[in-house]
Amino acid sequence: MHVAEALPEKRGRNSVKILILSCNTGGGHNAVSAALCRELEARGHTCTVADALSFGPKHFSEAISHLHTIAYRYFPKIYGMGYRKKEERVLGEDETSFEYKMNAICVPHLYRYLLEGGFDAIVTPHVFPAEMLTRLRRKYGHTKPFYFIATDYTCSPCVDEIMPDYWIIPDKRLIPEFTAKGIPEDRLLPLGIPTNPAMTTHVEMMTARRQLHLPPTGKMVLIMSGSIGCGPMTQLALKLLRHLSRDTFVVVICGKNKGDLKDLQRIAKYRDRLYPVGYTDHMDLYYSAANVAVGKPGGLSCTELALKGVPAVLMLSVPGCESRNLEFFTRYGMALGTENVRDTITEVRHLLENNALRLHMNASQRSIPRRAGEMVMDLIETGVPPETIM
Known part of the structure; x- marks a missing residue:
């Protein structure tokens, strides 16, 4: 079984530094980030939540977030058509998506931020930061543990082209959908979606x-x-x-x-x-x-x-x-x-x-996982999937 790099210090000792990368494209991602941050800090860790798109050019984050809100609120049919096109998209072996290329704009500044920040692990509940971190691994050999949390009950477009240590998914009944996209089953952890x-x-x-x-x-x-x-x-x-x-x-x-x-x-x-x-x-x-x-x-x-x-x-x-x-x-x-x-x-x-x-x-x-936040924090602290902890 794959085991991520363990954090240098465990719970009960000095705190470790965690970075949570979110996006302002909808409130769910930020709510998950905030809930995780509060719980990590309650365990004595240092946690920073950052807008991943803010590492792009000036006004990049505001533009992307604004376009998302406009499309979502005022042009829902066009929004839905675009999503279906992305679901049906088949990429070649060495081909990357438009979203991956777009998010690569943020990688140089993000890389410098990570080097200066000295974070021990990174968590993201959005595929855009996950694509940036994947680019970091491919281009710069970045090795710090990074975990992706899926916040929808599906394997969303682009989720199959990222390279986290683990994909944390909402429910075990979704495992076949994720493995059908080529994601290794031993990297899928159906822990649920962390909430308040x-x-x-x-x-x-x-x-x-x-x-x-x-x-x-x-x-x-x-x-x-x-x-x-x-x-x-x-x-x-x-x-x-x-x-x-x-x-x-x-x-x-x-x-x-x-x-x-x-x-x-x-x-x-x-x-x-x-x-x-x-x-x-x-x-x-x-x-x-x-x-x-x-x-x-x-x-x-x-x-x-x-x-x-x-x-x-x-x-x-x-x-x-x-x-x-x-x-x-x-x-x-x-x-x-x-x-x-x-x-x-x-x-x-x-x-x-x-x-x-x-x-x-x-x-x-009652079939929905109820201890998602706790299990995700155990994973972040140890690098070991929760089933091997318990």
């Missing part, structure tokens, strides 16, 4: 509602748009209020979509049972307060819903990797899937009225 530890902590529904100043009684439907903010949230919220019973209220997490937040706040002034919320650091409490959740099928948000045991309807607004997350969660009974507002309302009502379905969904959700 609060996502595995049980909070009573009434306690969560009290802390969030929400109604203590009645059924709550939680609508989430993700960190970027996407999907017909206002339309969905208003139609749900029309079609659900009077004892049901709707909470809408608008993320960074200030336009939807402003519209919903205006409507909430004369429409009861509607509670709009902007970007929040208390998602764990909103999950605990909800009877049913509606969200886009992002890899991290799907994981959080499963860990918190929230019956969920996943509405696909943007094709691409989220299509694969939707397929995975519906295939294994962990969520219901829809592609439009009408079907979403039908499925929300179905979930609210069907106790047996909710219980079955909760049981299926």
